[in-house]
Amino acid sequence: MRVVFMGTPDFAAASLRQILSDGFEVVGVFTQPDRPKGRGMALSASPVKELALANGIPVFQPEKMRDGTALEMLKSLLPDILAVVAYGRILPPEILEVPEFGAVNVHGSLLPKYRGAAPIQWAVLNGDDVTGVTTMYLANEMDTGDIIYTEETPIGEFETSGELYDRLKLMGAKLLSRTLRDIENGTAPRKAQEHDKASYVKMLDKSLSPLDFSRPARMVIKQICGLQPWPVATMTIGKDCFRVFAASYGRKDCAAAPGTILGACEKGIEISCGDGQSVVITELQAPGKKRMSAADFLRGHPITEEKVL
Secondary structure, three states: OEEEEEEOOHHHHHHHHHHHHOOOEEEEEEOOOOEEEOOOOEEEOOHHHHHHHHOOOOEEOOOOOOOOHHHHHHHHOOOOEEEEEOOOOOOOHHHHOOOOOOEEEEEOOOOOOOEEOOHHHHHHHOOOOEEEEEEEEOOOOOOOOOEEEEEEEEOOOOOOHHHHHHHHHHHHHHHHHHHHHHHHHOOOOOEOOOHHHOOEEOOOOHHHOEOOOOOOHHHHHHHHHHOOOOOOEEEEEOOEEEEEEEEEEOOOOOOOOOOEEEEEEOOEEEEEOOOOOEEEEEEEEOOOOOOEEHHHHHHHOOOOOOEOO
């Protein structure tokens, strides 16, 4: 079966690496154009492009998907199926119609929950106990196609979005390989999504960073975990805005108003939350400083303020 792979970031590269290792014939790779990166703003290839070139696979980087250029590129490869993982482009119907077996996609949630961007991060931010990956057939509307397989995994109580991302990209890669093999063998299932149960999530931005201590302690911790590695949670004490990387649970019988600083000692900075519990900030970064444990920061920078702003 002739596979054309479409993807861009390392989440996609894991899937490409898996199907190559499992012996699939990848006849071409589509990835986004090289972008400026770093202080020097030099053009940088995507992880998928680097992997494809290392394996001698032709790489295509169309600027547009609807002007006919990408369509002709794809037709020249005579694909049997498209494997699409975090490509970052919407594929028009004429692209999806080229291969005999259509196009399959790996999505980082248990569809129809969390259609759209950043499903991994929102599963953490919302305090979900379970998430997973889905393989599906691509349809004309985003993340609405028929489901092929799903695989679940629990989310650790203090697991960050970055850590969960690294786990799900490997789960998704294995599920894609299974999906392609079963489609090739004619044994892959196909189930329509329950569209009335769908939910949608948006991209993250820095407006989500300020911690809200009026929320329950668990949701404050989930906000800290969910915003890593980007854009990272923040809190303001006095005139300083701190980036917050880790926290633990504090006392359960806190009567102080939310945002009150209950203590700053070797354990970290303890702050009251909206449900009568507290959290202890254990890792942070002060303005102009390196990321460090809160205990190390407090040794040279005692906190005298009574509340988080």
